[in-house]
């Protein structure tokens with residue numbers, strides 16, 4: 040079985056026809072995970088026994104993902120497995136329940152093979168903020184896979200699993216997808232449940248999907264999307280049959296081009312590659328229209344105020360009382376909180392808790408947090424205006440291809456600028472998707488991003504599928520199953 044080249048869709052057909060068994064498929068995926076993890080550090084836990092048991096107990100025709108191996112970012116609760124969020128403060132914390140998206144994956148017959156490494160509490164763009172070591176990029180082991188869902192991106196890129204889940208608060212699915220050469224979707228806010236996703240910034244967080252092609256992302260979204268009584272922010276919007284909508288017809292589609300985002304700071308090879316993708320759309324019969332996103336230039340500042348404010352509140356629950364780590368050399372309660380948090384959180388998480396506490400404190404709240412919320416509303420309006428004129432917007436996903444491990448760790452501002460193209464979608468609540476569109480001269484993946492209006496996932500799938508059909512990205516990384 041060529042796991043590294045077989046999509047979830049193809050696997051589903053082979054499993055249904057009996058050409059392969061679920062046990063063989065899951066065993067192959069586990070073997071690849073164990074073998075490649077020595078180089079990639081993509082998994083924090085690999086569940087050989089549980090996954091094999093589940094593969095054996097699956098009934099025939101168990102669902103759309105029957106017997107398909109999946110990898111799950113270690114900030115999503117899977118009963119029986121650890122949920123560390125890449126942090127020492129949770130360590131090997133074992134949640135007693137499944138996140139709703141996991142319940143739904145399991146309900147469709149998917150088999151979780153393990154939990155993937157990530158930046159601590161999903162804060163980062165390179166995976167170097169994990170307390171358990173950085174993930175390596177399968178295209179070049181001296182480089183980052185992107186973050187914060189880097190383990191999931193690397194696992195899919197290396198062909199260990201056809202699909203994986205991550206979380207995207209400011210780009211953590213799309214940016215690592217871009218740097219690792221896979222498709223990555225952040226759905227509309229409220230499309231999926233966040234129940235069982237450890238909260239970073241609740242008004243921005245959304246579970247996202249990695250795969251090596253659009254069809255597999257569509258297949259998984261169809262399974263996990265929809266209203267959940269456990270998450271009041273999920274919307275009661277019908278879930279279309281995404282797979283059925285996956286045509287390649289884009290004639291007459293209007294693609295918005297925000298030219299101002301193609302200027303300063305954008306790597307020349309990334310620009311050329313995304314412009315070539317725009318030309319492919321022209322050839323396919325789409326119309327390219329210029330759009331303006333005048334407030335996009337404030338998005339990084341707005342994001343890092345709102346995200347840190349929400350994080351400072353969400354992370355207050357890690358106090359040594361309820362979960363994971365507890366400092367044992369503290370005779371008094373407040374000292375115990377302090378020592379636990381001092382020992383349990385890494386530098387970036389502490390930086391964000393301090394920043395978030397500051398922007399919410401009396402005297403600064405109006406100047407920072409209040410102002411950021413106002414600009415967030417303007418960013419949303421920019422998109423509403425733009426989508427009156429086009430069906431989707433195209434931008435680069437990341438300003439550069441994968442950078443070197445260590446290159447930006449000491450410069451938080453340079454690191455934050457990786458998110459320049461992705462954070463606007465979270466601020467506005469709209470869906471965004473990375474589509475691989477080539478390799479740089481150093482053989483590093485480049486991707487473009489499609490952004491759409493609320494609930495426009497079918498449009499994004501159609502546009503992405505048309506592109507990948509016209510211009511298939513078939514390259515494989517040197518580290519691959």
Ligand code: GLN
Pocket residue numbers: 161162163164186187206207208209210211212239346458
């Ligand atoms: N890189 C961004 C951050 O560090 C986005 C993280 C995410 O989407 N989880 O906040």
